[in-house]
Amino acid sequence: MVAVLEFAKGHGTRNDFVLVTDADDARPLTDEEVRFLTDRRAGIGGDGILRAVRGRHIPEWDGDPDVWFMDYRNADASIAEMCGNGVRVFARYLVEEGLVPEGTTEIPIGTRAGLRAAALLDDGRVRVWMGRPATADSGTTVQIGDSNWPATNVDVGNPHAVVLLGEGDELAELDLTRAPGWFPLEAFPSGVNVEFVDELAPGHVRMRVFERGVGETDSCGTGTVAVASAVARAHGETDGRWTVEVPGGKVEVDLAQGEAWLTGPAEIVARGSVRLPGEEIDD
Incomplete structure (x- = not known):
């Protein structure tokens, strides 16, 4: 079992998230681990967790199996359908981690509220199609x-x-x-x-x-x-x-x-590794 988790920390207008990549759903996070990672004193700290996983591994997802899916968990480990600031930060993360082809500016993102489209703007902000409120x-x-x-x-x-x-x-x-x-x-x-x-x-x-x-x-x-x-x-x-x-x-x-778009900043501010609670370090 993996003892050390690689992560990034990002925020959109100070709505902050811990981000991890698990393309093949090899290491789902437990509720305890989500609460630990989002703890602002004992963990990394954040309003939620954004896990990058391919859509084929999400049972509720029936769209493109290769799309990057934003598996979003609140700080209390509950699942949320959607997060507008999170989608912007998630799009920035996919680009900076090299998870989409170099030069990509339009990114489809799977969420539990459906497919969302994010566009990286020249001024550094991210614009997201938010569906039909x-x-x-x-x-x-x-x-x-x-x-x-x-x-x-x-x-x-x-x-x-x-x-x-x-x-x-x-x-x-x-x-x-x-x-x-x-x-x-x-x-x-x-x-x-x-x-x-x-x-x-x-x-x-x-x-x-x-x-x-x-x-x-x-x-x-x-x-x-x-x-x-x-x-x-x-x-x-x-x-x-x-x-x-x-x-x-x-x-x-x-x-x-009848449609909505959200435009705002999205920044990745840190990267690192963290030892998960109760884990043994692999030799």
Whole structure:
């Protein structure tokens, strides 16, 4: 059994990930190992794990068997369908690791939410096609302490509840040290990512997010798409570009004819090796 794991560390607007390559699914990570690797004190630290594996090894994947699949795990080891910042970082990783042909700028990536297409731009950012967000006003209410707000439900391949804050609500004052509640509970039986939004100007918003399986993060890529979609719906708009500020920076979300694109930075900041807990070093 492999005792030492080679890894990279990357982030997109400070939404950070540990990345590993396991093309042939020879070394799936256990839940304990995922939690260890993402631990910010005892491990490497990250909001999640991105494992690069060929699509043929993922039971849920029925597309191109040779596509690079982003096997994404949250910090608590739960599986997530999609991660917008993660896809950008994953695309950067594939290029820097030489896992795609030299000079490649358009990369198909398999996810549990379906195929995504990433484009590496000349300015260093990565633009990702995020599919067709589904937005609905379905009576969901989000609660923090004694305060509650109506939320817009948005599916970006994973579930979101978007709260558009009103006058008198202070985004910076919200307590996101614990998960917000929601009701009815059956609206999100597998949990939900919750975004809180301030509108700064037409086409310009600021948000905070509590991600299921992680906690409050500095950014959530699918969350920024959900926010742009919810704000557009609230204003009776369908197409346009939104600048979305998050604690970790800012991204751009483009909506056109029911589809969405997310553009933002993606960096690989470190590489190394780590001894997994409970492993014996091979001779």
